[in-house]
Amino acid sequence: MxxxxxxxxxxxxxxxxxxxxxxxxxxxxxxxxxxxxxxxxxxxxxxxxxxxxxxxxxxxxxxxxxxxxxxxxxxxxxxRMENAPQGKKGERRGIFCRASWxxxxxxxxxxxxxxxxxxxxxxxxxxxxxxxxxxxxxxxxxxxxxxxxxxxxxxxxxxxxxxxxxxxxxxxxxNIPFAPTTPIEDDCGDCNLCIDVCPTGAIVAPGQLNSQRCIAFLTQTKGFLPDEFRAKIGNRLYGCDTCQTVCPKNKGKLNWIHDEFTPDPEIAKPLLRPLLTISNKEFKAKFGHVSGSWRGKKPIQRNAILALAHFKEESAMPDLIDLLQKDDRPVIRGTAAWTIGKIGAANAEKVLMKALEVEKDEEVLAEIQKGLALLQ
Known part of the structure:
Protein backbone atom coordinates (compact mmCIF):
# COMPACT_ATOMS: atom_id res chain seq x y z
CA MET A 1 0.00 0.00 0.00
CA ARG A 80 -24.55 24.52 25.53
CA MET A 81 -26.01 22.51 28.37
CA GLU A 82 -29.51 21.10 28.36
CA ASN A 83 -31.61 21.66 31.50
CA ALA A 84 -29.01 23.91 33.12
CA PRO A 85 -30.03 24.57 36.74
CA GLN A 86 -30.56 28.22 37.68
CA GLY A 87 -28.97 29.55 40.84
CA LYS A 88 -31.06 31.72 43.11
CA LYS A 89 -30.77 33.51 46.44
CA GLY A 90 -29.87 30.93 49.08
CA GLU A 91 -28.90 28.43 46.38
CA ARG A 92 -26.13 30.10 44.40
CA ARG A 93 -24.21 28.11 41.82
CA GLY A 94 -20.74 28.22 40.31
CA ILE A 95 -19.73 27.23 36.77
CA PHE A 96 -17.02 25.07 35.22
CA CYS A 97 -15.94 26.14 31.73
CA ARG A 98 -17.18 24.10 28.77
CA ALA A 99 -13.78 22.41 28.33
CA SER A 100 -14.40 20.76 31.71
CA TRP A 101 -17.83 19.33 30.89
CA ASN A 175 8.15 8.60 10.54
CA ILE A 176 5.60 8.15 7.70
CA PRO A 177 5.84 11.00 5.12
CA PHE A 178 2.13 11.87 4.84
CA ALA A 179 1.09 14.64 2.44
CA PRO A 180 0.48 17.91 4.35
CA THR A 181 -3.03 19.39 4.48
CA THR A 182 -3.48 22.95 3.23
CA PRO A 183 -3.79 25.39 6.15
CA ILE A 184 -7.03 27.38 6.56
CA GLU A 185 -6.90 31.13 6.06
CA ASP A 186 -7.52 33.38 9.05
CA ASP A 187 -11.16 34.47 8.98
CA CYS A 188 -11.38 36.77 12.02
CA GLY A 189 -11.37 39.85 9.79
CA ASP A 190 -11.91 43.15 11.58
CA CYS A 191 -13.72 41.53 14.54
CA ASN A 192 -12.16 42.35 17.92
CA LEU A 193 -14.99 41.22 20.21
CA CYS A 194 -12.86 38.75 22.18
CA ILE A 195 -10.23 41.42 22.88
CA ASP A 196 -12.86 44.01 23.82
CA VAL A 197 -14.78 41.83 26.29
CA CYS A 198 -11.95 39.94 28.03
CA PRO A 199 -12.75 40.65 31.73
CA THR A 200 -9.11 41.24 32.70
CA GLY A 201 -7.61 42.54 29.45
CA ALA A 202 -5.56 39.34 29.16
CA ILE A 203 -5.68 39.34 25.34
CA VAL A 204 -3.09 42.08 24.92
CA ALA A 205 -3.04 41.94 21.10
CA PRO A 206 -4.60 39.72 18.41
CA GLY A 207 -3.29 36.20 19.12
CA GLN A 208 -1.23 37.31 22.13
CA LEU A 209 -2.30 36.32 25.63
CA ASN A 210 -0.89 37.39 28.97
CA SER A 211 -1.61 34.12 30.81
CA GLN A 212 -0.89 35.77 34.16
CA ARG A 213 -4.05 37.89 33.69
CA CYS A 214 -6.23 35.21 32.10
CA ILE A 215 -9.12 34.06 34.32
CA ALA A 216 -8.78 30.51 32.96
CA PHE A 217 -5.24 30.47 34.42
CA LEU A 218 -6.09 32.40 37.59
CA THR A 219 -8.84 29.94 38.57
CA GLN A 220 -6.20 27.17 38.58
CA THR A 221 -3.71 28.90 40.88
CA LYS A 222 -3.48 27.76 44.50
CA GLY A 223 -2.51 30.91 46.40
CA PHE A 224 -4.50 34.05 47.19
CA LEU A 225 -6.14 35.51 44.11
CA PRO A 226 -4.69 39.01 43.52
CA ASP A 227 -7.11 41.72 44.66
CA GLU A 228 -7.64 43.23 41.21
CA PHE A 229 -9.11 39.98 39.86
CA ARG A 230 -11.46 39.05 42.70
CA ALA A 231 -14.43 41.00 41.41
CA LYS A 232 -13.76 39.85 37.83
CA ILE A 233 -13.93 36.12 38.52
CA GLY A 234 -17.72 36.21 39.05
CA ASN A 235 -19.00 32.71 39.78
CA ARG A 236 -16.36 30.89 37.72
CA LEU A 237 -14.96 27.86 39.53
CA TYR A 238 -12.66 26.69 36.76
CA GLY A 239 -11.75 28.26 33.44
CA CYS A 240 -13.38 31.07 31.48
CA ASP A 241 -15.37 30.99 28.24
CA THR A 242 -15.97 34.70 27.63
CA CYS A 243 -13.70 35.03 24.59
CA GLN A 244 -15.39 31.98 23.06
CA THR A 245 -19.02 32.79 23.85
CA VAL A 246 -18.80 36.22 22.17
CA CYS A 247 -17.05 34.87 19.05
CA PRO A 248 -19.34 35.13 15.98
CA LYS A 249 -17.71 31.97 14.58
CA ASN A 250 -19.23 30.03 17.51
CA LYS A 251 -22.79 31.18 16.83
CA GLY A 252 -25.08 28.18 16.47
CA LYS A 253 -22.29 25.65 17.09
CA LEU A 254 -23.93 23.33 19.64
CA ASN A 255 -21.63 20.35 18.97
CA TRP A 256 -23.83 17.77 20.68
CA ILE A 257 -21.78 14.97 19.13
CA HIS A 258 -20.04 12.90 21.83
CA ASP A 259 -22.03 11.55 24.78
CA GLU A 260 -18.84 11.47 26.88
CA PHE A 261 -18.71 15.29 26.83
CA THR A 262 -22.37 15.78 27.80
CA PRO A 263 -22.25 17.63 31.11
CA ASP A 264 -23.93 16.55 34.30
CA PRO A 265 -25.58 19.87 35.24
CA GLU A 266 -24.97 19.28 38.96
CA ILE A 267 -21.24 18.92 38.29
CA ALA A 268 -20.84 21.60 35.62
CA LYS A 269 -22.98 24.10 37.57
CA PRO A 270 -22.70 22.94 41.19
CA LEU A 271 -24.21 24.58 44.26
CA LEU A 272 -21.54 26.71 45.94
CA ARG A 273 -22.14 26.14 49.65
CA PRO A 274 -21.63 22.33 49.62
CA LEU A 275 -18.22 22.94 47.99
CA LEU A 276 -17.03 24.75 51.13
CA THR A 277 -17.30 21.64 53.28
CA ILE A 278 -16.68 18.87 50.74
CA SER A 279 -14.07 16.28 51.82
CA ASN A 280 -11.20 15.16 49.57
CA LYS A 281 -12.90 11.79 49.12
CA GLU A 282 -16.25 13.36 48.18
CA PHE A 283 -14.52 15.82 45.83
CA LYS A 284 -12.71 12.99 44.04
CA ALA A 285 -15.89 10.93 43.76
CA LYS A 286 -17.95 13.80 42.34
CA PHE A 287 -15.44 15.81 40.28
CA GLY A 288 -12.47 13.44 39.79
CA HIS A 289 -13.42 12.53 36.20
CA VAL A 290 -13.56 16.14 34.91
CA SER A 291 -10.50 18.06 33.71
CA GLY A 292 -11.27 20.92 36.11
CA SER A 293 -10.35 18.76 39.10
CA TRP A 294 -6.68 18.35 38.18
CA ARG A 295 -5.41 20.87 40.75
CA GLY A 296 -7.45 19.35 43.58
CA LYS A 297 -10.23 20.92 45.63
CA LYS A 298 -8.40 23.92 47.12
CA PRO A 299 -8.54 26.26 44.08
CA ILE A 300 -12.18 25.27 43.48
CA GLN A 301 -13.05 26.01 47.13
CA ARG A 302 -11.24 29.36 47.05
CA ASN A 303 -13.12 30.26 43.85
CA ALA A 304 -16.43 29.15 45.39
CA ILE A 305 -15.79 31.49 48.35
CA LEU A 306 -15.11 34.37 45.92
CA ALA A 307 -18.28 33.49 43.99
CA LEU A 308 -20.28 33.84 47.23
CA ALA A 309 -18.72 37.30 47.64
CA HIS A 310 -19.78 38.09 44.04
CA PHE A 311 -23.39 37.20 44.95
CA LYS A 312 -23.15 38.82 48.44
CA GLU A 313 -24.76 35.60 49.66
CA GLU A 314 -25.61 36.15 53.34
CA SER A 315 -26.94 32.60 53.79
CA ALA A 316 -23.33 31.38 53.43
CA MET A 317 -22.12 33.36 56.46
CA PRO A 318 -22.18 30.38 58.90
CA ASP A 319 -20.02 28.32 56.51
CA LEU A 320 -17.62 31.21 55.92
CA ILE A 321 -17.26 31.90 59.65
CA ASP A 322 -16.55 28.22 60.18
CA LEU A 323 -13.80 28.29 57.55
CA LEU A 324 -12.28 31.46 59.00
CA GLN A 325 -12.18 29.99 62.49
CA LYS A 326 -11.33 26.34 61.82
CA ASP A 327 -9.77 25.69 58.39
CA ASP A 328 -6.07 24.86 58.56
CA ARG A 329 -5.28 26.39 55.13
CA PRO A 330 -4.32 30.08 55.24
CA VAL A 331 -5.60 30.76 51.69
CA ILE A 332 -9.06 29.45 52.62
CA ARG A 333 -9.18 31.30 55.95
CA GLY A 334 -7.99 34.54 54.39
CA THR A 335 -10.33 34.36 51.38
CA ALA A 336 -13.22 33.64 53.75
CA ALA A 337 -12.29 36.74 55.81
CA TRP A 338 -12.23 38.95 52.70
CA THR A 339 -15.58 37.51 51.56
CA ILE A 340 -17.18 38.10 54.95
CA GLY A 341 -16.20 41.76 54.63
CA LYS A 342 -17.48 41.88 51.04
CA ILE A 343 -20.87 40.38 51.97
CA GLY A 344 -21.12 42.84 54.86
CA ALA A 345 -23.71 41.03 56.97
CA ALA A 346 -24.71 42.50 60.36
CA ASN A 347 -22.32 40.29 62.35
CA ALA A 348 -19.37 40.65 59.92
CA GLU A 349 -17.38 43.21 61.92
CA LYS A 350 -17.69 41.29 65.18
CA VAL A 351 -16.56 38.05 63.46
CA LEU A 352 -13.56 39.69 61.81
CA MET A 353 -12.47 41.53 64.97
CA LYS A 354 -12.57 38.26 66.88
CA ALA A 355 -10.48 36.55 64.16
CA LEU A 356 -7.96 39.39 64.30
CA GLU A 357 -7.25 38.56 67.94
CA VAL A 358 -6.49 34.87 67.38
CA GLU A 359 -5.02 34.65 63.85
CA LYS A 360 -1.25 34.15 63.63
CA ASP A 361 -0.64 34.01 59.85
CA GLU A 362 0.55 37.33 58.38
CA GLU A 363 -1.23 36.90 55.03
CA VAL A 364 -4.50 35.93 56.72
CA LEU A 365 -4.23 38.92 59.05
CA ALA A 366 -3.84 41.15 55.98
CA GLU A 367 -7.00 39.62 54.48
CA ILE A 368 -8.93 40.21 57.72
CA GLN A 369 -7.87 43.88 57.59
CA LYS A 370 -9.06 44.06 53.96
CA GLY A 371 -12.37 42.54 55.03
CA LEU A 372 -12.74 45.17 57.78
CA ALA A 373 -11.87 47.93 55.29
CA LEU A 374 -14.64 46.69 52.96
CA LEU A 375 -17.13 47.16 55.81
CA GLN A 376 -16.28 50.84 56.07
Whole structure:
Protein backbone atom coordinates (compact mmCIF):
# COMPACT_ATOMS: atom_id res chain seq x y z
CA MET A 1 0.00 0.00 0.00
CA UNK A 2 1.43 3.41 -0.91
CA UNK A 3 1.40 6.43 1.40
CA UNK A 4 -1.52 8.11 -0.42
CA UNK A 5 -3.74 5.04 0.03
CA UNK A 6 -2.60 4.67 3.63
CA UNK A 7 -3.47 8.31 4.34
CA UNK A 8 -6.95 7.94 2.81
CA UNK A 9 -7.59 4.81 4.90
CA UNK A 10 -6.29 6.49 8.06
CA UNK A 11 -8.67 9.43 7.54
CA UNK A 12 -11.55 6.95 7.18
CA UNK A 13 -10.46 5.04 10.29
CA UNK A 14 -10.11 8.23 12.34
CA UNK A 15 -13.68 9.21 11.50
CA UNK A 16 -14.90 5.73 12.52
CA UNK A 17 -13.42 6.15 16.05
CA UNK A 18 -15.04 9.53 16.65
CA UNK A 19 -12.35 11.94 15.45
CA UNK A 20 -14.22 14.99 14.17
CA UNK A 21 -11.34 16.46 12.19
CA UNK A 22 -7.93 15.21 11.05
CA UNK A 23 -5.08 17.01 9.31
CA UNK A 24 -1.43 16.44 8.46
CA UNK A 25 1.71 18.55 8.50
CA UNK A 26 5.46 18.05 8.22
CA UNK A 27 7.82 17.63 11.16
CA UNK A 28 9.66 20.82 10.19
CA UNK A 29 10.53 23.23 13.03
CA UNK A 30 8.00 25.91 14.04
CA UNK A 31 10.33 28.88 13.46
CA UNK A 32 7.79 31.70 13.79
CA UNK A 33 6.33 30.11 16.92
CA UNK A 34 9.81 29.92 18.47
CA UNK A 35 10.19 33.71 18.18
CA UNK A 36 6.71 34.24 19.58
CA UNK A 37 7.37 31.98 22.57
CA UNK A 38 10.67 33.73 23.31
CA UNK A 39 8.81 37.03 23.30
CA UNK A 40 6.13 35.60 25.65
CA UNK A 41 8.89 34.42 27.99
CA UNK A 42 10.62 37.82 27.98
CA UNK A 43 7.33 39.60 28.72
CA UNK A 44 6.48 37.19 31.56
CA UNK A 45 3.21 36.21 29.83
CA UNK A 46 3.57 32.43 30.30
CA UNK A 47 1.43 30.48 32.75
CA UNK A 48 4.17 28.22 34.09
CA UNK A 49 2.07 25.14 33.33
CA UNK A 50 3.65 24.70 29.88
CA UNK A 51 6.93 22.97 28.90
CA UNK A 52 9.68 25.51 29.65
CA UNK A 53 12.14 24.35 26.94
CA UNK A 54 11.24 26.35 23.82
CA UNK A 55 13.42 24.12 21.60
CA UNK A 56 11.38 21.06 22.60
CA UNK A 57 8.15 22.94 21.95
CA UNK A 58 9.11 23.97 18.44
CA UNK A 59 11.39 21.23 17.05
CA UNK A 60 9.53 17.93 16.54
CA UNK A 61 12.74 16.07 15.60
CA UNK A 62 14.00 16.53 19.15
CA UNK A 63 11.03 14.46 20.32
CA UNK A 64 11.08 11.78 17.60
CA UNK A 65 14.34 11.79 15.69
CA UNK A 66 12.96 10.08 12.57
CA UNK A 67 9.75 12.13 12.43
CA UNK A 68 8.52 12.94 8.92
CA UNK A 69 5.04 14.19 9.66
CA UNK A 70 2.52 15.05 12.38
CA UNK A 71 -1.10 13.91 12.39
CA UNK A 72 -3.36 16.46 14.11
CA UNK A 73 -6.82 15.59 15.39
CA UNK A 74 -9.75 17.54 16.82
CA UNK A 75 -12.74 16.44 18.89
CA UNK A 76 -15.67 18.83 19.19
CA UNK A 77 -17.27 19.53 22.57
CA UNK A 78 -20.66 21.07 23.41
CA UNK A 79 -21.20 24.79 23.80
CA ARG A 80 -24.55 24.52 25.53
CA MET A 81 -26.01 22.51 28.37
CA GLU A 82 -29.51 21.10 28.36
CA ASN A 83 -31.61 21.66 31.50
CA ALA A 84 -29.01 23.91 33.12
CA PRO A 85 -30.03 24.57 36.74
CA GLN A 86 -30.56 28.22 37.68
CA GLY A 87 -28.97 29.55 40.84
CA LYS A 88 -31.06 31.72 43.11
CA LYS A 89 -30.77 33.51 46.44
CA GLY A 90 -29.87 30.93 49.08
CA GLU A 91 -28.90 28.43 46.38
CA ARG A 92 -26.13 30.10 44.40
CA ARG A 93 -24.21 28.11 41.82
CA GLY A 94 -20.74 28.22 40.31
CA ILE A 95 -19.73 27.23 36.77
CA PHE A 96 -17.02 25.07 35.22
CA CYS A 97 -15.94 26.14 31.73
CA ARG A 98 -17.18 24.10 28.77
CA ALA A 99 -13.78 22.41 28.33
CA SER A 100 -14.40 20.76 31.71
CA TRP A 101 -17.83 19.33 30.89
CA UNK A 102 -18.18 15.57 30.70
CA UNK A 103 -15.16 13.27 30.98
CA UNK A 104 -11.65 14.68 31.12
CA UNK A 105 -10.74 15.49 27.51
CA UNK A 106 -7.15 14.31 28.08
CA UNK A 107 -8.57 10.80 28.51
CA UNK A 108 -10.91 11.05 25.50
CA UNK A 109 -8.32 12.49 23.10
CA UNK A 110 -5.56 10.16 24.33
CA UNK A 111 -7.78 7.13 23.66
CA UNK A 112 -8.22 8.20 20.02
CA UNK A 113 -4.50 8.90 19.63
CA UNK A 114 -3.63 5.46 21.01
CA UNK A 115 -6.08 3.82 18.59
CA UNK A 116 -4.47 5.72 15.69
CA UNK A 117 -1.00 4.61 16.83
CA UNK A 118 -2.18 0.97 17.10
CA UNK A 119 -3.72 1.21 13.60
CA UNK A 120 -0.44 2.53 12.16
CA UNK A 121 1.57 -0.21 13.89
CA UNK A 122 -0.79 -2.80 12.39
CA UNK A 123 -0.52 -1.38 8.85
CA UNK A 124 3.10 -0.23 8.62
CA UNK A 125 6.14 -2.32 9.54
CA UNK A 126 8.81 -0.46 11.60
CA UNK A 127 6.55 2.55 12.10
CA UNK A 128 7.62 5.03 14.79
CA UNK A 129 5.04 7.15 16.66
CA UNK A 130 4.80 9.56 19.57
CA UNK A 131 1.50 11.12 20.61
CA UNK A 132 0.54 13.92 22.96
CA UNK A 133 -2.40 16.00 24.16
CA UNK A 134 -2.23 19.34 26.00
CA UNK A 135 0.51 18.43 28.48
CA UNK A 136 2.99 17.29 25.79
CA UNK A 137 5.91 19.38 24.59
CA UNK A 138 4.50 20.53 21.25
CA UNK A 139 2.05 23.42 21.06
CA UNK A 140 -1.22 21.75 20.04
CA UNK A 141 -2.61 24.91 18.44
CA UNK A 142 0.47 25.51 16.29
CA UNK A 143 0.36 21.93 15.03
CA UNK A 144 -3.41 22.12 14.39
CA UNK A 145 -3.05 25.41 12.51
CA UNK A 146 -0.29 24.12 10.25
CA UNK A 147 -2.21 20.88 9.67
CA UNK A 148 -5.29 22.73 8.43
CA UNK A 149 -7.58 21.96 11.40
CA UNK A 150 -8.42 25.66 11.81
CA UNK A 151 -6.83 29.07 12.18
CA UNK A 152 -5.60 30.65 15.42
CA UNK A 153 -8.15 33.32 16.31
CA UNK A 154 -7.44 36.63 18.01
CA UNK A 155 -8.52 34.90 21.25
CA UNK A 156 -5.62 32.41 20.78
CA UNK A 157 -8.02 29.50 20.24
CA UNK A 158 -8.06 27.29 17.15
CA UNK A 159 -11.25 28.17 15.23
CA UNK A 160 -12.66 25.55 12.87
CA UNK A 161 -15.31 26.34 10.25
CA UNK A 162 -17.33 23.29 11.36
CA UNK A 163 -17.25 23.45 15.16
CA UNK A 164 -16.07 26.95 15.99
CA UNK A 165 -13.41 27.04 18.70
CA UNK A 166 -15.06 24.34 20.81
CA UNK A 167 -12.53 21.63 19.94
CA UNK A 168 -9.97 19.55 21.84
CA UNK A 169 -6.67 18.95 20.07
CA UNK A 170 -4.05 16.23 20.00
CA UNK A 171 -1.33 14.96 17.68
CA UNK A 172 0.74 11.95 16.66
CA UNK A 173 4.26 12.33 15.29
CA UNK A 174 5.36 9.59 12.92
CA ASN A 175 8.15 8.60 10.54
CA ILE A 176 5.60 8.15 7.70
CA PRO A 177 5.84 11.00 5.12
CA PHE A 178 2.13 11.87 4.84
CA ALA A 179 1.09 14.64 2.44
CA PRO A 180 0.48 17.91 4.35
CA THR A 181 -3.03 19.39 4.48
CA THR A 182 -3.48 22.95 3.23
CA PRO A 183 -3.79 25.39 6.15
CA ILE A 184 -7.03 27.38 6.56
CA GLU A 185 -6.90 31.13 6.06
CA ASP A 186 -7.52 33.38 9.05
CA ASP A 187 -11.16 34.47 8.98
CA CYS A 188 -11.38 36.77 12.02
CA GLY A 189 -11.37 39.85 9.79
CA ASP A 190 -11.91 43.15 11.58
CA CYS A 191 -13.72 41.53 14.54
CA ASN A 192 -12.16 42.35 17.92
CA LEU A 193 -14.99 41.22 20.21
CA CYS A 194 -12.86 38.75 22.18
CA ILE A 195 -10.23 41.42 22.88
CA ASP A 196 -12.86 44.01 23.82
CA VAL A 197 -14.78 41.83 26.29
CA CYS A 198 -11.95 39.94 28.03
CA PRO A 199 -12.75 40.65 31.73
CA THR A 200 -9.11 41.24 32.70
CA GLY A 201 -7.61 42.54 29.45
CA ALA A 202 -5.56 39.34 29.16
CA ILE A 203 -5.68 39.34 25.34
CA VAL A 204 -3.09 42.08 24.92
CA ALA A 205 -3.04 41.94 21.10
CA PRO A 206 -4.60 39.72 18.41
CA GLY A 207 -3.29 36.20 19.12
CA GLN A 208 -1.23 37.31 22.13
CA LEU A 209 -2.30 36.32 25.63
CA ASN A 210 -0.89 37.39 28.97
CA SER A 211 -1.61 34.12 30.81
CA GLN A 212 -0.89 35.77 34.16
CA ARG A 213 -4.05 37.89 33.69
CA CYS A 214 -6.23 35.21 32.10
CA ILE A 215 -9.12 34.06 34.32
CA ALA A 216 -8.78 30.51 32.96
CA PHE A 217 -5.24 30.47 34.42
CA LEU A 218 -6.09 32.40 37.59
CA THR A 219 -8.84 29.94 38.57
CA GLN A 220 -6.20 27.17 38.58
CA THR A 221 -3.71 28.90 40.88
CA LYS A 222 -3.48 27.76 44.50
CA GLY A 223 -2.51 30.91 46.40
CA PHE A 224 -4.50 34.05 47.19
CA LEU A 225 -6.14 35.51 44.11
CA PRO A 226 -4.69 39.01 43.52
CA ASP A 227 -7.11 41.72 44.66
CA GLU A 228 -7.64 43.23 41.21
CA PHE A 229 -9.11 39.98 39.86
CA ARG A 230 -11.46 39.05 42.70
CA ALA A 231 -14.43 41.00 41.41
CA LYS A 232 -13.76 39.85 37.83
CA ILE A 233 -13.93 36.12 38.52
CA GLY A 234 -17.72 36.21 39.05
CA ASN A 235 -19.00 32.71 39.78
CA ARG A 236 -16.36 30.89 37.72
CA LEU A 237 -14.96 27.86 39.53
CA TYR A 238 -12.66 26.69 36.76
CA GLY A 239 -11.75 28.26 33.44
CA CYS A 240 -13.38 31.07 31.48
CA ASP A 241 -15.37 30.99 28.24
CA THR A 242 -15.97 34.70 27.63
CA CYS A 243 -13.70 35.03 24.59
CA GLN A 244 -15.39 31.98 23.06
CA THR A 245 -19.02 32.79 23.85
CA VAL A 246 -18.80 36.22 22.17
CA CYS A 247 -17.05 34.87 19.05
CA PRO A 248 -19.34 35.13 15.98
CA LYS A 249 -17.71 31.97 14.58
CA ASN A 250 -19.23 30.03 17.51
CA LYS A 251 -22.79 31.18 16.83
CA GLY A 252 -25.08 28.18 16.47
CA LYS A 253 -22.29 25.65 17.09
CA LEU A 254 -23.93 23.33 19.64
CA ASN A 255 -21.63 20.35 18.97
CA TRP A 256 -23.83 17.77 20.68
CA ILE A 257 -21.78 14.97 19.13
CA HIS A 258 -20.04 12.90 21.83
CA ASP A 259 -22.03 11.55 24.78
CA GLU A 260 -18.84 11.47 26.88
CA PHE A 261 -18.71 15.29 26.83
CA THR A 262 -22.37 15.78 27.80
CA PRO A 263 -22.25 17.63 31.11
CA ASP A 264 -23.93 16.55 34.30
CA PRO A 265 -25.58 19.87 35.24
CA GLU A 266 -24.97 19.28 38.96
CA ILE A 267 -21.24 18.92 38.29
CA ALA A 268 -20.84 21.60 35.62
CA LYS A 269 -22.98 24.10 37.57
CA PRO A 270 -22.70 22.94 41.19
CA LEU A 271 -24.21 24.58 44.26
CA LEU A 272 -21.54 26.71 45.94
CA ARG A 273 -22.14 26.14 49.65
CA PRO A 274 -21.63 22.33 49.62
CA LEU A 275 -18.22 22.94 47.99
CA LEU A 276 -17.03 24.75 51.13
CA THR A 277 -17.30 21.64 53.28
CA ILE A 278 -16.68 18.87 50.74
CA SER A 279 -14.07 16.28 51.82
CA ASN A 280 -11.20 15.16 49.57
CA LYS A 281 -12.90 11.79 49.12
CA GLU A 282 -16.25 13.36 48.18
CA PHE A 283 -14.52 15.82 45.83
CA LYS A 284 -12.71 12.99 44.04
CA ALA A 285 -15.89 10.93 43.76
CA LYS A 286 -17.95 13.80 42.34
CA PHE A 287 -15.44 15.81 40.28
CA GLY A 288 -12.47 13.44 39.79
CA HIS A 289 -13.42 12.53 36.20
CA VAL A 290 -13.56 16.14 34.91
CA SER A 291 -10.50 18.06 33.71
CA GLY A 292 -11.27 20.92 36.11
CA SER A 293 -10.35 18.76 39.10
CA TRP A 294 -6.68 18.35 38.18
CA ARG A 295 -5.41 20.87 40.75
CA GLY A 296 -7.45 19.35 43.58
CA LYS A 297 -10.23 20.92 45.63
CA LYS A 298 -8.40 23.92 47.12
CA PRO A 299 -8.54 26.26 44.08
CA ILE A 300 -12.18 25.27 43.48
CA GLN A 301 -13.05 26.01 47.13
CA ARG A 302 -11.24 29.36 47.05
CA ASN A 303 -13.12 30.26 43.85
CA ALA A 304 -16.43 29.15 45.39
CA ILE A 305 -15.79 31.49 48.35
CA LEU A 306 -15.11 34.37 45.92
CA ALA A 307 -18.28 33.49 43.99
CA LEU A 308 -20.28 33.84 47.23
CA ALA A 309 -18.72 37.30 47.64
CA HIS A 310 -19.78 38.09 44.04
CA PHE A 311 -23.39 37.20 44.95
CA LYS A 312 -23.15 38.82 48.44
CA GLU A 313 -24.76 35.60 49.66
CA GLU A 314 -25.61 36.15 53.34
CA SER A 315 -26.94 32.60 53.79
CA ALA A 316 -23.33 31.38 53.43
CA MET A 317 -22.12 33.36 56.46
CA PRO A 318 -22.18 30.38 58.90
CA ASP A 319 -20.02 28.32 56.51
CA LEU A 320 -17.62 31.21 55.92
CA ILE A 321 -17.26 31.90 59.65
CA ASP A 322 -16.55 28.22 60.18
CA LEU A 323 -13.80 28.29 57.55
CA LEU A 324 -12.28 31.46 59.00
CA GLN A 325 -12.18 29.99 62.49
CA LYS A 326 -11.33 26.34 61.82
CA ASP A 327 -9.77 25.69 58.39
CA ASP A 328 -6.07 24.86 58.56
CA ARG A 329 -5.28 26.39 55.13
CA PRO A 330 -4.32 30.08 55.24
CA VAL A 331 -5.60 30.76 51.69
CA ILE A 332 -9.06 29.45 52.62
CA ARG A 333 -9.18 31.30 55.95
CA GLY A 334 -7.99 34.54 54.39
CA THR A 335 -10.33 34.36 51.38
CA ALA A 336 -13.22 33.64 53.75
CA ALA A 337 -12.29 36.74 55.81
CA TRP A 338 -12.23 38.95 52.70
CA THR A 339 -15.58 37.51 51.56
CA ILE A 340 -17.18 38.10 54.95
CA GLY A 341 -16.20 41.76 54.63
CA LYS A 342 -17.48 41.88 51.04
CA ILE A 343 -20.87 40.38 51.97
CA GLY A 344 -21.12 42.84 54.86
CA ALA A 345 -23.71 41.03 56.97
CA ALA A 346 -24.71 42.50 60.36
CA ASN A 347 -22.32 40.29 62.35
CA ALA A 348 -19.37 40.65 59.92
CA GLU A 349 -17.38 43.21 61.92
CA LYS A 350 -17.69 41.29 65.18
CA VAL A 351 -16.56 38.05 63.46
CA LEU A 352 -13.56 39.69 61.81
CA MET A 353 -12.47 41.53 64.97
CA LYS A 354 -12.57 38.26 66.88
CA ALA A 355 -10.48 36.55 64.16
CA LEU A 356 -7.96 39.39 64.30
CA GLU A 357 -7.25 38.56 67.94
CA VAL A 358 -6.49 34.87 67.38
CA GLU A 359 -5.02 34.65 63.85
CA LYS A 360 -1.25 34.15 63.63
CA ASP A 361 -0.64 34.01 59.85
CA GLU A 362 0.55 37.33 58.38
CA GLU A 363 -1.23 36.90 55.03
CA VAL A 364 -4.50 35.93 56.72
CA LEU A 365 -4.23 38.92 59.05
CA ALA A 366 -3.84 41.15 55.98
CA GLU A 367 -7.00 39.62 54.48
CA ILE A 368 -8.93 40.21 57.72
CA GLN A 369 -7.87 43.88 57.59
CA LYS A 370 -9.06 44.06 53.96
CA GLY A 371 -12.37 42.54 55.03
CA LEU A 372 -12.74 45.17 57.78
CA ALA A 373 -11.87 47.93 55.29
CA LEU A 374 -14.64 46.69 52.96
CA LEU A 375 -17.13 47.16 55.81
CA GLN A 376 -16.28 50.84 56.07
Missing amino acids: NVTQLQAQLIEYAQSIGVDKIGFTTAAPFHELKNRLRRQQQLGFQSGFEESDIELRTEPLRLLDEAESIIAIALAYPS GIDYHTAVRERLQLIEAWLIEHVPNVKTKSMVDTGELVDRAVAERAGIGWVGKNCSIITPEFGSYVYLGEVMT
